Amino acid sequence: MDVKLTLLDTGYCRQLELFSRKGGRLKNILFHALAGLIEHPVHGLLLFDTGYSPRFFDATSAFPYSLYGKITPVATDAGQSVRTQLVAQGIAPDQVKGILISHFHGDHIGGLRDFPLAELYCFQTAYEHVQGKxxxxxxxxxxxxxxxxxxxxxxxxFVDGTEPVALPEAYRPYKDAYDLFGxxxxxxxxxxxxxxxQFGLFLRDRDHGDIFLCADAAWSSKAYREHLLPHPLARLIMADQKAYRENxxxxxxxxxxxxDLRILPTHCEEVWHMSKGEFGWRS
Ligand SMILES: [Zn+2]
Incomplete structure (x- = not known):
């Protein structure tokens, strides 16, 4: 069943390109945090992550959380929150039926509190790792x-509490997935x-065909296309470096x-251009 995906830019942080991939420049680049609005013909409006929101600044105002904002200096404003962008499109926050949370980093859950009626979907392994911390x-x-x-x-x-289904050959090397709505x-x-x-999401967009939202499994399209690992220092922040390399x-x-498949990393500059309607853009 086809859905409609709209990419929403929620702001950015600055980071050295050198950290993000092998061969990157010693130069600050912008890591935009994108969220996805999914219109499902039966299950209504859903979100894939919620990006930044101004709540980030409150949540990082006190030590030691303030270090987060120092390591990744963030720029976002009220007009860029997912909530505000939806309201501008005539969508009330209560109309959002569900939020798929790829993982619990601050730049993916910034808008969670803005959708009080949404069902929340994540992997139990992800939640249990941060729960109570x-x-x-x-x-x-x-x-x-x-x-x-x-x-x-x-x-x-918890989506990973259900039985996975076998994926058709076209998804290789990925062999199984959780079929959220069956x-x-x-x-x-x-x-x-x-x-x-962390999980990624395969869907078929009614205008742009097959899409794989791969969250932070790669930081740029160039990184997966040319198989460029991040700088060894950046790899230190990965929860499981071996699994990161494999993915x-x-x-x-x-x-x-x-x-034919569009693989969309959350923080990729090309994907950010797509969020502005420039689907053919390539660096
Ligand atoms: Zn992340």
Whole structure:
């Protein structure tokens, strides 16, 4: 079943390109944080992550969380939050039925509290790794507890608690996925490594065909196309470096096998251009 995907730019942080991939320049580049609005013909409006929101600044105002904002200086404003962008399109926050949380880094959960009626979907492995963590223990995981809704546990469904389905040959090297609604419209694939229990999402967009939202399994399209690992220092922040390497390589293989498929990393500059309507853009 086809859905409609709209990419939303929620702001950016600055980071050295050198850190993000082998061969990168010693120059600051912008890491935009994109969220996806998914219009499902049966299940209504859903989000893939929620990017930054101005809540990030409150959540990082006190030490040690303030270090997060120092390591990745963030620029976002109220007009860029997912909530504000949806309202500008005539969509009330209560119309959002569900949010797929790829992982719990602060630049993916910034808008969670803005959608009080949404069902929340994540991997249990991801949640259990950050659950209850505060202070240094949270910061080490890139997790900001103040961004979490108070009733998270009442609204969450752990997708990895269900039975995975076998994927057709076209998805190789990925072999199985969690079929969120049992209609093959939203297929969640384990992409652990960058963070424990991170997932990616296969969907078919009615205008742009097959899409793989791969979250932070790669930081740029160039990285999976040319199989360029991040700088060794950046690899230190990965939860599981071996799994990260495997998933980057799998993305590389998938991109070579499937030229029709658009693989979209959350922080990629090309994807940011797509969010502005420039679908053919390539660096
Ligand atoms: Zn991340």
């Amino acid at each position: 505060t202070g240094w223990a949270a910061l080490r995981e890139g997790y900001l507890p103040d961004l979490m809704p108070d009733d998270f546990e009442q609204r969450v469904t 209609d093959q419209s939203l297929l969640l694939v384990d992409l652990g490594g960058h963070a424990l229990g 980057l390589y799998n993305l590389h293989l998938l991109s070579r096998r499937r030229e």
